[in-house]
Amino acid sequence: MCANIFGDFAGSEIFKDERFLYPEYIPEKLPFREAQIAEIAHALKPALRGAKPQNLFICGKSGTGKTVTAKYVLRELEEHTSKAKGIYINCFEYNTRNAILNKLCLSLGRPVPRRGIATDEVYAELLNALKRTNMVPIVVLDEVDQLAGNNTASLLLYDLLRITEFQQAYIGIIMISNLCEIVAMLDSRVRSSLAGTTIEFQPYAPEQLKQILRERAKYAFFENALEADVINLAAAYAAKHNGDARIAIESLLIAGRLAERENAKKLTVAHLRKAFEQIKPRPLQKAAPYLDEHEKCLLSILCEKEKLFSGQLYKIYSERVSEPITERSYRKKLNRLAELKLINIKDVTEGIRGRTREITLAQPKKAIEEILRGNSTGGDSNSCKKI
Ligand SMILES: Nc1ncnc2c1ncn2[C@@H]1O[C@H](COP(=O)(O)OP(=O)(O)OP(=O)(O)O)[C@@H](O)[C@H]1O
Ligand SMILES: [Mg+2]
Incomplete structure (x- = not known):
């Protein structure tokens, strides 16, 4: 006879419906964010008449409700009108100019192949899509600081602003970030044409x-x-x-x-x-789904050794994987892991070799190991074998 591995199914005495606690759930009400909701709605209102919405920048610490509030307003907007369309983009997932323009084309019903097409062509395709639609897209760029490397954010925003300025097609832009100072870091041309309002969410x-x-x-x-x-x-x-x-x-x-x-x-x-x-610490939660195998391998080595000079880490990494990336790409990866707040890089002087960089984990080792194992207690956290 089979053992009943599910036990007696008497139903839960605890959860009525746990989905109301899921991170992606958008509640019917958002207490204490009424003022912010009203301000965002006010900025987007012109879109209801097919006119140009006001751009917005939302910033504040983790868990202050930035993402859920933006999604809440987009949902209400779409329920209220067919003249506007919300396009939500997480910049961890889409972190190049090309990828974002692609995603915008797709959201407007004009998919373009993801590879082999120059950014200018994707941009032209987006213009075509905008001319054909009678909806004003409201583009939410969440975690927009992820675009800051390589000036991608400035270039992308410049692309989007050009549309509004020269093409008689409107687009609304809502940028979201933990870093309130990010706008000041953008190209000055972009900053002046963005001309948006900043809303800071308090804890x-x-x-x-x-x-x-x-x-x-x-x-x-x-x-x-x-x-x-x-x-x-x-x-x-x-x-x-x-x-x-x-x-x-x-x-x-x-x-x-x-x-x-x-x-x-x-x-x-x-x-x-x-x-x-x-x-799990928030930086780890945010970055985990988007780490590639090389980044995971580097983290797993750091979990074992705790502190390494940059050269030592590269040497161990190259010995463990069958197809290592070049040293130049490796340095870029280190910078990205530091930007994601997963590692610390400290410039130090090391004996006769002069200046070097010392690498340590910036998040608790146990939490990183769990992420590398895929959140379970079993499994293997040595991610290098897969490369
Ligand atoms: N006023 C609120 N009412 C109900 N739930 C809320 C409220 N504010 C935030 N939450 C919930 O708290 C969690 C965190 O909110 P959210 O993801 O919007 O934070 P965030 O500011 O975007 O943080 P991060 O910067 O880390 O991305 C979500 O589950 C969200 O539904
Ligand atoms: Mg968020």
Whole structure:
């Protein structure tokens, strides 16, 4: 007889529907972001008449609701009118000018092959697409600082602004970043034609986090599934970590799953404390899906050795993989990993060899190892074998 590996299926006593806690879920209400929603809506309003929306720059720390607020407004806009179309782009995923122009063409129903087509041709295709559509695209460039390397952001924004200035086609641009100073770093021509408004999102206060959590928990959990202090503790913990709502919501989700796994009747403070330990630092969470095998290999070596000079790391890497990248590409990769806040690079003087760079991990080793293993406890974190 087969063992019943799923146990008795009596249904969960904890979750009514855990999807209300998923990071991609857009709630019906966003408490404490009403003013920001109104300001974004106001900037986009001209699009409803087929006119030119105002560009926006949204900045603030992690978990302050920048992404969810932008998506919320795009959803409302599309429900309200067929004259505007929201195009959401995560610049971790699309991080070159060509890739973004491609994605815009695709979103406007004019797909172009991803390879072998020059940027100018993709741009011409985008213009064609814009002339044929009677909708104003609202382009959200989330994590726009990812485009800062190689001046990509400036060039891309210049492309988009040119459309509005010279082609009688309108496009709205909403840029989002953790770094409020990023606009100042753009090319001055771009900066002056962007002429947008900046909205800074402030971290949530403990009381605000409590209310946000109560609202989300109401839909996600059964009544009485949470022990009395759970919401307060999750809110206090998130408040201590820069008022980051994501930490609060994610810890409830993880804790709920732990409670279910134990067939517990209630989600307790003990479950929640265990959940806190499992939350990955945000830079790691953001970058993990987009790391290539070479970057993973370099990180796995650093997990073993903790501190290496740049040359030593390259030597070990070259010995471990069958097709190493060139030293020049390697240096670029190191810079990218540093930009992603996954490693620290320190200029040091090393004996007779003079100046060199010392590389260390910038995030907890355990969390990096888990990411390299693909989030599970089993598996292998040595990613070099795959190259
Ligand atoms: N006012 C709110 N009401 C309900 N949920 C919220 C609110 N603000 C944020 N959240 C939730 O908190 C989590 C983090 O929000 P979001 O992803 O928008 O943060 P962010 O500012 O974009 O952070 P990052 O800079 O790290 O990308 C998401 O699950 C989001 O749904
Ligand atoms: Mg975000």
